[in-house]
Amino acid sequence: MDLEKRKELVLRNTEEVVTEEELEKILEKKENPSCYVGYETSGPIHLGTWLSIRTLLDMQKAGFDVKVLFADLHTYLNRKGEMEWIEDMIEYWKATFQALGLEADFIKGTEFQEDKEYFHDLLQMSLNTTINRGTRSMQEVARGDRDSRAISQIMYPLMQALDIEYLDLDVAVGGIEQRKIHMLARETLPKIGYDKPCCLHHPLVVSLTGGDKMSSSKPKTMFPLHASEDTIRDRINGAYCPQGEVEGNPVLQIAKFHIFGADEKLVIERPEKYGGDITFDEYRGLEEKYSSGELHPADLKSGVAEHVVERLEPVRERFKKEPELLEPLEELGHEKPDYIED
Secondary structure, eight states: OOHHHHHHHHHTTOSEEETHHHHHHHHHHOSSOEEEEEEOOSSOOBHHHHHHHHHHHHHHHTTOEEEEEEOHHHHHHTTSOOHHHHHHHHHHHHHHHHHTTOOOEEEEGGGTTTSHHHHHHHHHHHHTSOHHHHHHHTTTTOSSOGGGOOTHHHHHHHHHHHHHHHTTOSEEEEEGGGHHHHHHHHHHGGGGTOOOOEEEEEOOOOOTTSSSOOOTTSGGGOOBTTOOHHHHHHHHHTSOOOTTOOTTOHHHHHHHHHTGGGTOOEEEOOOGGGTOOEEESSHHHHHHHHHTTSSOHHHHHHHHHHHHHHHTHHHHHHHHHOGGGGHHHHTTTOOOOTTSOO
16 A cells, blocks of 8 residues: 555544644654554443544554553543453453454553653653643543542643653544643653654544533433444434534434445435435535435434444444443443343
């Protein structure tokens, strides 16, 4: 695969790269550069997470060595759970990623973040970072309001920056909400003798209910990737999807990123009296048909739902074989899907 095709593959589902010139140099110099995403394993893997996995799958195809950091210590410092429960959650996360076809090096933060050298570098970074700068970098990801945040949550972005160096990465990948932390990394790592990383940001997927942020504590805003077929259909069929409206339409976003952004076609089955079946090979054609009113919301939802149901079948099959991996989610109030027998 030539340089331009690799670059196009890396960038196609993303919102921003800092910087494009740095990315080009990495692709020119290295046959197998490295990239990563770090995850707090604090809840179910849902549509929003799927987009970052989609990006990693593209980077894997483009020749990157993919590393996935299950940030157990970060999750704990951000007050998302106790370490024993977090350990169980990691096994659930790993199983989901593998079921989606990601061939990555799965790493836990505690494998290197408790080492003496890492700790000393963390102290050096703290000497070069103001409390205000650390607090601002966590605005999009910290739990709790500003006045109630703990010192641990200010350490968090410094650790995330340092992780990039200790994982020996060329590119740090994350949602656009990670931008402030990544910019902190680019500013602070050179101050302690390390290179600044190239950073790649993908957009945030809009809530299924429209407008508000997708949240595992608000079931109708999303669905877990291990959800039952009926749950997936119900959530997509009930999603915000006004006739002809493109902006902020979660159903169109799913099609854009997870169907066309995965080099797949969308087939929408319709009765002959409503125009018969229609196949879309690329997103632009779908958007044009929808915005013009030629494609009804119910047909769009039905077609997208059936595609997603089929695409996520490997995830359901994995948990049918290992249902015990879903047990830590029950502590958060998430029931096991109905395809798992008691």
